[in-house]
Amino acid sequence: MLLYIHIPFCDSKCHYCSFNSYVDKFDRKGTYMESLVRQLHHDLQTYEISKHSIETLFIGGGTPSTIDPALFEPLFEMVDPFLQNGAEITSEANPNSASRRWLSGMHDLGVNRISFGVQSFFDDKLRLLGRAHKAKEAMAAVERAAALGFDNISIDIIYATMLDTPDRIEKELGTAFELPISHLSAYELTIEEGTPFQQRPEVRKESVEASRLIREYCEQAGFNQYEISNYGKPCRHNLGYWQYKPYLGVGSGAAGRIGHKRYYPHTTIEHYIDAPFHKDFEPLQASDMVEERLLLGLRSDVGVDRNILESPMQERADLLTEEGKLLLSGSRYCNPDFLLSDEIALFILG
Ligand SMILES: C[S@@+](CC[C@H](N)C(=O)[O-])C[C@H]1O[C@@H](n2cnc3c(N)ncnc32)[C@H](O)[C@@H]1O
Ligand code: SF4
Structure with a gap:
């Protein structure tokens, strides 16, 4: 079982x-964080979650570093008995709000992985993206987290912008790999x-x-690609999604999936605070799941088990x-080139 908790606050809105x-x-x-505790308590009981069965917790957003660690305490108290020993506990963070105080507070609560939204190490690209931090602040935030004892640090980079050239991609990744990180996500910009x-x-x-260059530089640095946008020490939480493990989704921007149903709590914060137990359910057909x-x-x-296919x-x-174009290992099809995954999937679906 995986658990996702959503924090719907940001200090500013990025252009993308x-x-x-x-x-x-x-x-x-404050009231939002209390509602998270109420939903979590309700869902742990409703779905009969056993003690020590949650293998990963991911706190995402929005920006979790906009919330004081003290406000997270009741959530951690509630979830603690349900976490497996050695559970991966990630929190996303923005470089400008991940202060020493915030990082050490989250570390004390048990967070053992930080995922920083860096996006770029070029100030002009950060401005283009509408980010609230500068490259130097991002580097300092990663160093700060490492100095406080985090040894599992990820950064997000966005590419495929008008400012990316092969030369700048090389420099951007060069800067990333000088930092004490264990993981990098490189997302192609999508226009939303x-x-x-x-x-x-x-x-x-x-x-x-650009996608091929990123893969090449990451692999040269020893960060192997294990998903189309992800390199390095795998994030167990995301791996769990791709392995199709069930997950609880707590918060106004969260989704959960238990059995053949996906559910969504209220997305507006006021509605969520008033009714944190409310869920809209989406039944999943067997064919959708395949x-x-x-x-x-x-x-x-992760690949695909042959036996789930018609x-x-x-x-x-x-x-x-x-x-x-595919490799068959036991009963599992594996894809040797993730950049071709959508084409391959469409061909198989027919
Ligand atoms: C919830 S946000 C990250 C946490 C934190 N709020 C931050 O931005 O620093 C997750 C990541 O999604 C990526 N992302 C969001 N919108 C995107 C878009 N339109 N195109 C590509 N990547 C996007 C960014 O890399 C971002 O860091
Ligand atoms: S990228 Fe992160 S900081 Fe920027 S608006 Fe989205 S969630 Fe907020």
């Missing part, structure tokens, strides 16, 4: 981002509806070459195996 987050309503932080970038689609510069497992499995090291799909996957 459509995640559920508020840059106001900060006076609701309702964001300022929707009015400026020219900021995106799609480039297969499609999802195929797409997720082919984008990552025979026409198996035949098409076998054809790709004969052509060397």
Whole structure:
């Protein structure tokens, strides 16, 4: 079992981002955190979660580092008996709000992995993206986390912007690998509806070459690609999603999936605070689940179990195996080139 907790507050809104987050309503932080505890308590009971069965906890956002560690304490008290020994506990953080005090407070609560939204080590690109920090602050935040005892640190980078050139990609990753990180996520910029970038689609510069260069530099640094956008020491939580493990989703921007149902709590913060137990359920058809497992499995090291595919799909996957585009290891199809995953999945689905 995996657990995701959503924090819907940010200090400012980045030009590309459509995640559920508020840059106001900060006076609701306290009541929001109380509602998270209420939902968590309710869901642990409703879904009969056993003690020591949660293998990973991921606190994402929004920006978890906008919340004082003291406000996280009741959540950790509640979840603690349900966590496995050695559970991976990640929190996302922004470089500008991940102060020494915040980092050490989260470390004391048991967080053992930090994922920083760095996005770039170039100040002009950070400005283009509408980020609130400078490159130097991002480097200092990573160093600060390492000095406080975090030995599992990830950074997010965004690429495929109009400012990315092969030379700058090399420099950007060179800077990343000088830092004490164990993991890097490199996301291709997507233009999301309702964001300022929707009015400026020219900021995106799609480039297969950039994706291949990133993979090459990461692998040279010993960070192996284990998913289309992820390199280095695998994030057990995300790996769990791709392995299709069930997950609880707590908070106004969270989703959960238990059995054949996905659920969504209220997305508006006021509604969530008033009714944290409310969920909209989405039933999942067996065919939807196969499609999802195929797409997720082919984008990552997880691969796809042959036995979940219907025979026409198996035949098409076998054809790709004969052509060397897929590898069959035991009963699992593995994809040797994640950059081709969507094309391969579409071919298998027919
Ligand atoms: C919830 S945010 C990260 C945490 C934190 N709020 C931060 O930004 O520092 C997760 C990550 O998604 C990525 N992301 C969000 N919107 C994106 C987009 N439109 N295109 C590509 N990556 C995006 C960013 O790299 C971001 O760090
Ligand atoms: S990228 Fe992170 S900081 Fe920026 S708006 Fe999205 S969630 Fe907030």
